[in-house]
Amino acid sequence: MLRGRFAEGISPLLLEFSGTVQGDLEFFYEDVWGSQAHVLMLAKQVIISKHDAGKIIECLEDISEEFGAGQFKPDSSLEDIHINIENRVIDECGMDFGGKMHTARSRNDQVLTDTRLHLRQEILGVEEAVLELQNTLLALANKHSADVMPGYTHMQHAQPITFGFWAAAYASMLSRDLERLSNAYKHVNVCPLGACALAGTSFPTDRKYTAKLLGFDDVIPSALDAVSSRDFVAETAAALAILMSNLSKLSEDLVLWSSFEFKFIEFADDFATGSSIMPQKKNPDMAELVRGKTGRVYGALMQILTVMKGLPSGYNRDLQEDREPLWKALGVVKLSVAVMDAGLKGAKINKENMKESLDTDFSTATELANHLVREKKLAFREAYTITGSLVKELVSHKKTFRDVVDVKKILSKSGVEIADWEISDILDPVKSVHRYKSLGSASPKEVKRIAADLLADNKARAGELKKRQSKIEAAKELTMKEIKLLRT
Amino acid sequence: MLRGRFAEGISPLLLEFSGTVQGDLEFFYEDVWGSQAHVLMLAKQVIISKHDAGKIIECLEDISEEFGAGQFKPDSSLEDIHINIENRVIDECGMDFGGKMHTARSRNDQVLTDTRLHLRQEILGVEEAVLELQNTLLALANKHSADVMPGYTHMQHAQPITFGFWAAAYASMLSRDLERLSNAYKHVNVCPLGACALAGTSFPTDRKYTAKLLGFDDVIPSALDAVSSRDFVAETAAALAILMSNLSKLSEDLVLWSSFEFKFIEFADDFATGSSIMPQKKNPDMAELVRGKTGRVYGALMQILTVMKGLPSGYNRDLQEDREPLWKALGVVKLSVAVMDAGLKGAKINKENMKESLDTDFSTATELANHLVREKKLAFREAYTITGSLVKELVSHKKTFRDVVDVKKILSKSGVEIADWEISDILDPVKSVHRYKSLGSASPKEVKRIAADLLADNKARAGELKKRQSKIEAAKELTMKEIKLLRT
Amino acid sequence: MLRGRFAEGISPLLLEFSGTVQGDLEFFYEDVWGSQAHVLMLAKQVIISKHDAGKIIECLEDISEEFGAGQFKPDSSLEDIHINIENRVIDECGMDFGGKMHTARSRNDQVLTDTRLHLRQEILGVEEAVLELQNTLLALANKHSADVMPGYTHMQHAQPITFGFWAAAYASMLSRDLERLSNAYKHVNVCPLGACALAGTSFPTDRKYTAKLLGFDDVIPSALDAVSSRDFVAETAAALAILMSNLSKLSEDLVLWSSFEFKFIEFADDFATGSSIMPQKKNPDMAELVRGKTGRVYGALMQILTVMKGLPSGYNRDLQEDREPLWKALGVVKLSVAVMDAGLKGAKINKENMKESLDTDFSTATELANHLVREKKLAFREAYTITGSLVKELVSHKKTFRDVVDVKKILSKSGVEIADWEISDILDPVKSVHRYKSLGSASPKEVKRIAADLLADNKARAGELKKRQSKIEAAKELTMKEIKLLRT
Amino acid sequence: MLRGRFAEGISPLLLEFSGTVQGDLEFFYEDVWGSQAHVLMLAKQVIISKHDAGKIIECLEDISEEFGAGQFKPDSSLEDIHINIENRVIDECGMDFGGKMHTARSRNDQVLTDTRLHLRQEILGVEEAVLELQNTLLALANKHSADVMPGYTHMQHAQPITFGFWAAAYASMLSRDLERLSNAYKHVNVCPLGACALAGTSFPTDRKYTAKLLGFDDVIPSALDAVSSRDFVAETAAALAILMSNLSKLSEDLVLWSSFEFKFIEFADDFATGSSIMPQKKNPDMAELVRGKTGRVYGALMQILTVMKGLPSGYNRDLQEDREPLWKALGVVKLSVAVMDAGLKGAKINKENMKESLDTDFSTATELANHLVREKKLAFREAYTITGSLVKELVSHKKTFRDVVDVKKILSKSGVEIADWEISDILDPVKSVHRYKSLGSASPKEVKRIAADLLADNKARAGELKKRQSKIEAAKELTMKEIKLLRT
16 A cells, blocks of 8 residues: 555565564554544544545444454554554545545654553553552551561661561652653653654644544644654653562562561462472462563663664654563563562461561660660760670670670670660560651651551552543543534 | 671772772762761750760861862771761761761661762753753754755655754753653652661651751651662663663764765864874764763663662662762763763754755655645545655656656646646745644744744753752751851 | 462462463473473383383374364463473373373473473574575675775775675674574583472483483583573573674664665665655665664563572572563564565665765775875875875865865875876775775675685584584484384 | 864863773783784885884883883873874884884774783683682582582472582583683684774785784684674673673572571671671671672673664774773673682581471472382372372471371371381481482482582683683784894
């Protein structure tokens, strides 16, 4: 159809290499919607007649129905879904009508319109999943606000925290992921339609009208920018990659905590898998897979950035490579978030093991040093040094903070006199977490406060999400209404 | 100093591998400011006495002066700049005073505070440079709004555009880069100080006060999130990487246009370089280098994402690797933008060559098809096919659109009758761009309109930038004021 | 089947996330072959009886036939293809026979065996395609060894070269790509089977025998290394990524040369595409797409490296993510090479345009300087400076090297006297390339010599390739023979 | 010096952006050597006189001495080190002599020569470090060949292995890393000198002679390939990135094993660091940093690949960006390997804890199933199912394999009768590892055998390395000898 200028058809090898018909099915409905809006605009601007427009739209509806019924068989030799649909429209209602559909439009702006329509929906889907995971984490934060566990730095017991504190930290990270996705959405939901090939057109189109019919927030001002740029793709991929880096962190924690050595957590049986050879195995596959699938999303980001590097302005065919990594990344991320959410919901939290793990460690050493600062008026660095020596000596005698007599004796050598009961009191992990006073600390009170703030944030974001979804629905309805009006 | 718990000093090999003293000099002043704010807070909260605080701050000022005079010689064996400074403070005013500086603080939150203080300044610097480049592009857009040139898709002449239209498209892209940088800034300019190691502290600190003294917009709610997360680093790097992808596009255009074959643009002699062997060469090195340095920034992003992948929560030493790629990327980007700006300012735009390049091409073919739609009432696809055949036949006879008689004859064979003068008129590239009507098209009028809108946007952003800068200045002054008050 | 230890079946969500049944179909036949070899070994070592082995192998053959006939319907709920096949074998010949197939084996070593069997075949396929492309380039090198064109540095005309010289350079690059692929093959074609889960087994297996049956070059010595390592995947991906970087360079040249400004090359009509809006367009899509698909392969490499980063030893489920990027990258590369080959074969080389392009440039300046060194006994740097000034003055008067009188006059001012005929002679591009003397230079003689060497290299590699292919075929036959023997 | 063709000097901003003087110091000596070889060749081929050559070489020696004494102050305004040196030579011995040094050479081939000379030395350095680390691992393998520990899959106890088996697996991985480095070396150690700008030269140079003087294995056949290609850089970076992925795995193991929960290993005090706030901390920083620095090397690879993507053939200034990531990656890798080696050498292996960790797990379940296959003639899948149920029931009653009475009773319910002593025997982890029979298994005997093979391999590679080093030394001596001959 587009080969009037050529002496030959396209080589089958090149067609196999360059064709996108299968991948394009992903945004079939978006393509139909985009064409409906375009045709409505052409009629409104009297570029084609209302009658012509009505005919074309009827055809599009037929094709759409066929597609829904699984009866639309695209022809791979027609390069992509757009030419397939135009071809069908021409076939069905004749060149005199169908031949007018592509007036004042290029595939360049058409494909980008479809991509953006589909992408915005996918972003909303990921956001929804993340909000749910955040909710789950906040429920854990509230429920376990006072259940102590070791806090780690360098994978070493550092200071006592609570499991709720841990959960709230992840909920807090996800807030920023949601913001990044929401920011990306703003750069996605703007309309390229009408930019045509790269220069706009001499037809008196109304780009604002099509943008409105399609629920876009605005029109992209420059036609050349509209067809050349894929930064919205890279921005989305970057937001997803960063989100996955957070999920990979969460996964790492969960994999470690499922181990024999930690036993802090146990996934439900339906969220674990076995081995083909080792009968005893219960594996936290789901967390491993989320961690592993981080690679897909990093790879997708790198793919997109590579495609964009060093391309001249204007449309280049390389840009066709924007969608494969995008849909892949979105699919993987959405599923990863959902799996993580379901896994956490069903997991058993072994509070006792977490608590026990603090019994023989030295994680309250900082609190002892702080106590010496407060009560013995030592400079912190002095108190730190005394406590460090205490630990060194205890370790060399295989003693712990539970050996109060030894602690007392060793401290005494440093000139620090302190009662037995006070030692026990200071070094108690549970009391320690209750003693934290600073904003955002691991004290149960602060955990609840943080969780409450984040929950409010979560609700606000859910509201925003709903608003965006509603705007899309309203635009769909407006398009339907305008189609009806056209026919009257 | 931190090795009270160890029997031995640190191995020189490990010190070489892990020490950061040299790199830390980058944020020396930020570290001092952070310590001042922290000590002021400790005094305000009566965790240490005003007198102690005064002594420490005096010491810090001395060290800062020394550093400014190039006389501060950090000791590499003390791991990093933070321990160096604390060590100096203790040396100078004794353990009784200096030993109190690190009360209720860890290096974990301290380093992150310094990083964020420095990073926000660097981001503002990049934004400033981008605003200037955008200004330059908009000046070009206005000056050349009507100077025609070929618009390219697939590196083929597609449709006539104007050089101003091209310049405005890049200005439009940069607007989104600025937004991404500004969004990243929001996630950067929040305060981790007071998170301590990961759990907060039992001292009654006032985190909001230190945040205010340091000009942060807010406190990071969760201590664990504050020390574990580097998404603000990755987000900044991603924004920079995407910006570089846009600059690499701009570079590619400029390199091509500097070639013998295009001759659309010529860099000033002071922005070009020669060859060591070929006497005649004048190379557009600067654009090539910007394109090449895109690799540094992509690499930096991948580095950061790799570091973050699969790390458990809490601080891990791997995270130290966040700053090297960050400072590197920021430095490269700031310079790349400045070089691009200076290069464009001095470049000679060869309007004549651009225009001539349209003389023998077929880039007004779309306009001819559009004309047939409008005047001959053909369906677009029909008009498209007729025009395609016309081009095919002209090419086979080595004719162009300038051969009006041939055009007329060939069109006539397709049943399209059209006068000589009309053919000339339609196929004239200059007239073509004036005929574009759609919003955001390459018509001189639209170019001016887009440029005006973007200029208003540019001014608004410059205002925002100034506000952020002022807030930082005000915070510095507030710190100074509080120090004075402390002494009275 | 593997859930005897669990109270519940696997969650459908987790199954969707973790299952690999569809992707595994890629190496169905390899899995069957691997199982046949394994079972033959079990019988040979009297771990199971010959009778048992015979039964199992019969079943495997049935399933294989079904698969070939498109009748094998794997059950997605059985996680992967391996469990599906084992399940079918047990179903068909009963637990007493089928239950023995997985003796002394784990999925860990099984999957890796399948992956390596499939991967080696794919690598050979890519190598074959590259050899063909290299052949095509060498044919071009020979045919056009004396057809002059501008050689570029910094996209500026640098010195005259020949089109054959250009083609030979790419053939030379591909030789190293072939070596890298061949090196990767060596790390691929070693046998993990028998490593079991990670520790080997207490059954007296014969790993060398299975390796031989499967055509592997050797056994991987350490079982833990065998199941933990994916460096063979990363090495293959890296070889492919570097190959694509070379193809992206070739693509860039071809895209530029297809442009209106260059017109050095024109793809055949069946290897070019049109526009949906611009009737005149003939786009070099194929080269653009190869360039764009470079991103897929870079992304795949980054994905694999990300997965491997920071994983502990032993098998982790993350490693399942090795195959998706691998098959994807191999498929894209093989097709890219084939498309490039077909595109070049059909392309029209516009020798005249290439030659003309040298008429008004200064690309023989270096030869002039060299001449002054040889004939006028000037130091090269002096000759260089004189020639540089000459070009500067010619440019300022809009003259070229063709303006012999001016050249003579300007040189004379620098004290260099040189006859008209000599100037013409020295500055003639065609004569210039014939004057090159150094090994590997652009002189037609050297081009032919380089091409001949590379062709010999190409033939030797093709021989190597055939040997590897034959070894695989021989192993397949050996397996069949052993199966027959088993039955007697 | 190279600006005879320009009206103006280079802009200071561009100079800051593009200059490489500081970075070039890295290969100062290589540049001098390269120039010496080039000048010797020019004299040998009578392109310049022996007298001229002698003078130039004298100058080069002077400059080299100055540099060694720290007195050579390069001028940043002269772009790079090459122009600096040529300029000094001209200054010192006059244009009549010094002006001849750059005859038949371009910076394009000169820089690449320097890069390759330096790079090959760096690769040998990395290989040397890796060989040493491999040696250390093999010593551990031998020493601990029979010291049992849990083998992990999915971070779950899988089967008993020995610490020696673990160490040998890493030694086995490193063998392939060494091979990849050695393969990269072959593509590095070939000579581009004499390719000049891209086309070779009309001077009768002898490229084979300079290649020999510089210790290269061969000459790069095509001049255009020689100056356009950076695949040797990418290949080296890829080999380093894969090596780092292996080190990151090793690091992850060591970080986990240093934790409170594992306590399998303890770094020496001089290879651990403390906290600024928590007095008790002993952190495995060194392993964390190696893991983190993996990001630098991945980033460097991605940087290089990005630079190469889509560049046209011929030299482009982007290619200057090849060295920064290369030197960075090599430095980081060499240090990482050395640190890992030293860390392992000093670490304490807690054999008792490793063994104890097997006391209450189910890691011998596979051996029980295997036993049932062997002694009770069950099909493996049946035995697997029975053992799986056994574990399930034991877990539900909080029993372990040590509870022999329960094991016996439960097995009996499945119809399996087995004596108490036999149960104890089968389920004993120490006996289990001795029972492994397969090639490459975790049995102490196999561990020793694997280690012995790898040690032989290590020695052979060390020999190869020495040979390459000797060849370089011999070439240096030959150059000195030829210089002496020149003077006589």
